[in-house]
Amino acid sequence: MHCLAVEGLPEVRPGDDLASLIEERCTLHDDDVVCVASTVVSKAEGRAFDLSAFPASERARSIAARLEAISGDEKDPRFAQAVLEESETLVMEAPFLLAATRFGHVAPNAGVDRSNVPDSDLLLLPDDPMASAERIRSNLDADASVVVTDTCGRPFRHGQTGVAIGYAGIPATRDWRGETDRDGHELEVTNESIVDELAATANLLTGEGDDGVPVVVIREFEFGDHEGSEHLFRDASEDLVREALQEWTFSDASDAGSATEGSQ
Template identity: 40%
Template sequence: MIEIVGLDAIGEVGEGADLAALLADALRAKHIELRDGDVLVVTQKIVSKAEGRMIALDAVLPDAAAQELAATTRKDPRLVALVQAESSAIVRAVPHVLITRHNTGHVMANAGIDQSNLGPDRDGYALLLPQDPDASAARLHEALGVAIVISDSFGRPWRYGVVNVAIGAAGLPALIDRRGEQDRDGRVLEVTQVALADAVASAAGLATGEGAEGVPAALVRGVHWTAPNNPAAAIVRPPHEDLFR
């Protein structure tokens, strides 16, 4: 049985916070003792806050390229300049839409830069993704001794709405390759790969929410696997395999 428990006793996270200690305290507040099959899903926002990824927009000086792209997308030139700095490629730029390939390889809106739920007195700021989400997950995994997924909200082509996916993972197989196995009828699986970390992140999103819920992490209990561990980077399809460009 899969169980999802939201961790709401964390509070506002500031730069330099000991995130592992905050998460451990939140688990104790719920009287949770970690066991096999547990995965702790931590939202990107509190990881970025703890790692000092908050930027004051007034400190950003957009260049001519940022100004031009901002005119196309009708976005704040300062925000666009940050998006460019965090991205390896622009995938789509039209009014009110800016899709890029983040430096980590993830294709996402605005390079994952967010301005919501930043905390009091943070108007005029923007929050960047962790520089290396898999490394961030590995540090939490080492400190807490539990599988870690760092989640973020992604939109999807051809479908409305956002879902949580894994941008960082440690202590579990983010991607499980089942090619070569057989289904119940004896047919050999030829293309099946399971994005386990994405599935766990999406499940946790039922508890963490997308607005003012104030639940920045969740424990997903009852997840089991036998495949070797790999990071969230394993899920990212490389540009030469892009099926739609």
């Protein structure tokens, strides 16, 4: 398997054809996997906004005030409003905003980003990353797959890694259940998240910060003779971690003070 960074892409603007921009700089092969950072997908889809586009509601002002009290850093309630509008539900409101997006991804701040947006305040995730991946793929001359990537932290571990939020032309997972290990034991639960692993691989080349390499081509990846699944995100009804977080209440000094004052 070979990983190729696509160099020299310009600053992406609303309406840009990402497929053309990529193929102008890289000769794609059939069966390549084209990993595209969500930042450039969002920019092409006009998902950059100023904070003024999100007048703060009472709930946003309350959330921002509480986060400011917890962190000691100033919080703009318009940012909280943007997160609310991009969320299907808030899994956690403190000590940070953890949100479930409308397309199933759970991420801090619903993936709303304030970096690498030269002409605006905020960059939102693509509205429908699956449709975004399919649109890019349909505009490619080669019969390649497309994975739209983002970076995200993980429970129980430090650091961020690349993850998939949309994909087309490739199954989300590689199902090993029913197959056997080297000792003949049947695998009962192993369902490998291929699109996440490809996204993480691509992230080694795209980098972070000001690296400016938003597209990586993965060549000669072989899915193998396995069953595949299109499902990547857990349903909320089956997600025990999300359920536990929604039932959990963050307690901080300001909460304790409020409780004391209220009881007097």
